[in-house]
Amino acid sequence: MTTTAAQSRTAHSHPYDYAELPRLMGLMTGDEKHGPAATSTLDVLWVLYDRVLRVGPERTSDPGRDRFLLSKGHGPMAYYAVLAAKGFLPVEWLPGFGSYDSPLGHHPDRVLVPGAEIGSGSLGHGLPIAVGTALGLRAQGLDGPAVWVLVGDAELDEGSNHEAIAFAGPAGLDRLHAVVVDNSSASHARPGGIAARFEAAGWSTVTVDGRDHAALYSAFTAPHSGRPHVVVARVEPKDD
Amino acid sequence: MDTMRDRFAPVVSRLLDEDPRVAVVLAEIGTANFTEAQARHPDRVINVGIREQLLVSAGAGLALTGMRPVLHTFASFLVERPFEQVKLDLGHQDVGAVLVSAAASFDWPAGGFTHMAPGDVALLDTLDGWTVHVPGHPDEAETLLRHAVAAGDDKVYVRLSTQSNTEGLAVDGARFLTLREGRDGVVIAVGPMLDAVLAATEGLDVTVLYATTVRPFDTAGLRRATEAAGTDVVLVEPYLAGTSTAAVNDALAEVPHRVLGLGVGRRELRKYGEVDEHIAAHGLDARTLRERIRGFVGAGHLSSYVRT
Numbered sequence: 026m027t028t029t030a031a032q033s034r035t036a037h038s039h040p041y042d043y044a045e046l047p048r049l050m051g052l053m054t055g056d057e058k059h060g061p062a063a064t065s066t067l068d069v070l071w072v073l074y075d076r077v078l079r080v081g082p083e084r085t086s087d088p089g090r091d092r093f094l095l096s097k098g099h100g101p102m103a104y105y106a107v108l109a110a111k112g113f114l115p116v117e118w119l120p121g122f123g124s125y126d127s128p129l130g131h132h133p134d135r136v137l138v139p140g141a142e143i144g145s146g147s148l149g150h151g152l153p154i155a156v157g158t159a160l161g162l163r164a165q166g167l168d169g170p171a172v173w174v175l176v177g178d179a180e181l182d183e184g185s186n187h188e189a190i191a192f193a194g195p196a197g198l199d200r201l202h203a204v205v206v207d208n209s210s211a212s213h214a215r216p217g218g219i220a221a222r223f224e225a226a227g228w229s230t231v232t233v234d235g236r237d238h239a240a241l242y243s244a245f246t247a248p249h250s251g252r253p254h255v256v257v258a259r260v261e262p263k264d265d
Numbered sequence: 266m267d268t269m270r271d272r273f274a275p276v277v278s279r280l281l282d283e284d285p286r287v288a289v290v291l292a293e294i295g296t297a298n299f300t301e302a303q304a305r306h307p308d309r310v311i312n313v314g315i316r317e318q319l320l321v322s323a324g325a326g327l328a329l330t331g332m333r334p335v336l337h338t339f340a341s342f343l344v345e346r347p348f349e350q351v352k353l354d355l356g357h358q359d360v361g362a363v364l365v366s367a368a369a370s371f372d373w374p375a376g377g378f379t380h381m382a383p384g385d386v387a388l389l390d391t392l393d394g395w396t397v398h399v400p401g402h403p404d405e406a407e408t409l410l411r412h413a414v415a416a417g418d419d420k421v422y423v424r425l426s427t428q429s430n431t432e433g434l435a436v437d438g439a440r441f442l443t444l445r446e447g448r449d450g451v452v453i454a455v456g457p458m459l460d461a462v463l464a465a466t467e468g469l470d471v472t473v474l475y476a477t478t479v480r481p482f483d484t485a486g487l488r489r490a491t492e493a494a495g496t497d498v499v500l501v502e503p504y505l506a507g508t509s510t511a512a513v514n515d516a517l518a519e520v521p522h523r524v525l526g527l528g529v530g531r532r533e534l535r536k537y538g539e540v541d542e543h544i545a546a547h548g549l550d551a552r553t554l555r556e557r558i559r560g561f562v563g564a565g566h567l568s569s570y571v572r573t
Binding site: 088092134135136142143144147149150153154155156157158159160161162163164165167184185188189191192 | 285288290308309311313314316318319322323324325326327328329330331332334349350353354357358359
């Protein structure tokens with residue numbers, strides 16, 4: 026698996042950049058044009074993998090790597106495209122998306138996808154697992170690695186998230202970072218409600234335009250001493 | 266006599282001292298017994314509050330970083346309430362943990378049905394790869410807890426109960442023990458059911474096997490026992506009746522056999538009271554067990570006569 030990924034990178038003469046992601050997604054969807062729902066996470070993922078996360082295909086089992094947990098496992102084409110662009114998995118895998126023998130399902134499986142820290146699909150699991158990951162790193166004295174988890178705004182409907190949010194703040198899990206991709210898909214929501222929930226639990230919060238790479242980078246790297254940090258990344262409503 | 270649960274915190278506290286991989290995750294229940302261990306290992310004794318989904322998921326996260334999490338609360342809140350977390354965050358993520366439950370099927374009858382979990386083992390049976398220990402005595406609980414934590418990254422369930430036999434036996438974390446040998450059938454007593462089974466089968470010509478590790482099921486041990494005792498098998502389990510009937514059927518798939526699965530009934534009694542009253546209500550007292558076992562292995566004679 027690693028060999029194949031390495032060969033694939035060698036065959037591609039330059040590192041993939043952001044502009045090539047639609048083509049990579051097109052290998053899975055059969056169309057290079059993608060609506061807001063398919064790309065809601067794309068910019069967040071790109072900025073994280075391109076500029077923030079200390080991860081790489083050569084260090085997927087390095088205890089000191091950052092951990093990125095994709096909790097919102099629906100519509101993972103953007104995730105697979107970014108992983109392929111960054112050399113975690115061969116681009117040749119993308120066209121098989123969802124087929125019987127493909128490692129790339131419509132929800133990711135960590136056992137099958139190089140670089141995927143968790144399998145997801147059922148909503149509300151990633152953030153609580155990320156809490157445990159942060160606790161595990163802290164217990165081993167690994168205070169370098171950051172733990173990141175991406176959730177969707179409607180995913181926050183699941184109560185399990187609120188067990189995690191309410192615990193992480195008072196526990197002072199300052200290596201824990203959440204990014205909520207808010208495409209207004211929750212049926213019952215109040216404006217500003219997402220950040221308020223986290224803030225009430227003692228998190229550091231920033232709300233930004235989820236398409237603005239500079240704003241995302243700034244929000245991702247904002248200091249948040251002693252507190253977990255959430256970035257609410259607002260993108261176009263999925264029904265537009 | 267102390268209870269199995271009285272042994273839990275001291276044993277796991279020693280394991281915390283011995284092995285830096287071990288971490289304990291609690292959801293308020295049982296925290297008082299870990300005060301000293303928490304002072305020594307503040308990052309490895311974790312209380313998440315009354316949040317049982319987080320209890321299991323946080324355990325999974327710890328395991329993903331290479332640790333050996335031990336998760337503890339009452340069985341109903343450890344297996345039933347966060348069952349999808351058990352299924353996905355441990356099973357699907359392919360990581361291990363030790364789940365240690367208390368309160369069992371009806372350890373606190375006055376607490377009512379909300380604190381009863383006769384279906385815990387049956388639920389785990391829907392999942393792959395779980396080891397299930399059901400100790401019948403505090404000494405056995407101590408042994409099996411150590412086995413469980415030492416079992417690499419396996420998924421292990423240890424079911425502690427206030428129900429207990431008078432004597433602990435030398436259990437090995439895998440095989441059934443043969444306590445009596447007879448020719449008229451095999452009675453498998455699981456964990457705390459042993460004393461009642463021994464009393465119930467006094468003078469009967471049956472083999473009595475003692476099971477404290479029920480998953481994986483000791484198929485070879487059961488087959489060996491049936492060579493002399495025949496293939497009438499009675500299971501006496503301290504949780505839902507018939508939970509291991511399929512395991513017995515699978516073990517004896519190649520030979521004609523009969524199985525009687527005794528245990529806790531499905532019907533909600535809506536009764537409080539004492540443990541003994543619930544044992545009797547489910548027909549698990551020695552006198553009732555004797556009637557049910559005799560009736561079954563007696564009928565077995567007839568069926569084996571007809572077959573031959």
